[in-house]
Amino acid sequence: MGAFSIWHWVIMSLFLGISAPVPGVPGAIADALSGLRSLTTVPHAEKLIDYAPEAGGPVLYRLPGNVCFLRLGQQPGQTEWVRRDGQGRIEITVSAPGPTQAGQRFEPDGTAELRLGGRPVAVPVASLGLPTWRFTLDETPALQEMLDADEATLRFTAIRGGKPVPKETLSIAAANLWQGIQGLDSCASGAELPGVVGP
Template structure:
């Protein structure tokens, strides 16, 4: 695809007078894009499909990608304070008119009680949830068929029609791999002989 784009750009610079400067800029942009660091796939915790899959960028920048639910993708990483940050892209939720506030809160059931979670939306259809690591969260994520259900809160009350569910099976194992990856530890079956 990039080769075809480069070929078309080169052809256009020859055929259209005054375009060499523009063509050169496009070519520079293509070269810069292809030079971006590529994420290295390390471990697929659910090879039967859906993730989580552990990736590493240069400098031990590590993240998990989860694709278990149709029309929804999650990226999991540690934020600057060591909290678990889950960024969700869910176009279907936004198209249905169900959306969390740009900066608001959501309710999450952990250990039989409701916990309020901060939510930030850098732009539809994306939301970012920040979770404190607690024994109740670990217990929830350790469950065989773990699901995190975030319910939007408006005016201090949960809105049951606005729920974003994350299938979180194997996520706790993935988070442990995420932590090992971030410190540069050798990951079993991936790095080393």
């Protein structure tokens, strides 16, 4: 499995929507068997580009059929995958077992707040089961400007009961992510990309 751990493949199976029901086997056993079976069917991801390897930038991967995604992972105990959804929006799936194990909560009611250009923006968030969340962002000039910064950090604050909960914030180090998203778009279109950069 190369650079990916078993945990990463479990999250990737959620990220790609892979599921395999097991007839006649109840509850948690069926879920476990389905998860294991999906691990064996996940195709190998080809590593294309390591953006800014000296700074821990995003890494571009491609699955068969030009299914492309970026993997972040600059923060201990937390990993992020980025792709375009069916409507062309930027979708960030975050796996944060470290903060969850440390007792940090993040329980939004389907919406998180992100500050862009000094203004709060509501961002849809779906829980894929602890400790994984999926954020969906509309591409705007303010978002592009933030993601183009050398030290960009996206800070999502949970909204619950219609109000932000400042103590419940999930941060994503997103330096060089805009460059990575441009590579993501080229990859998805089937364009030939340069080989792997960095180790």
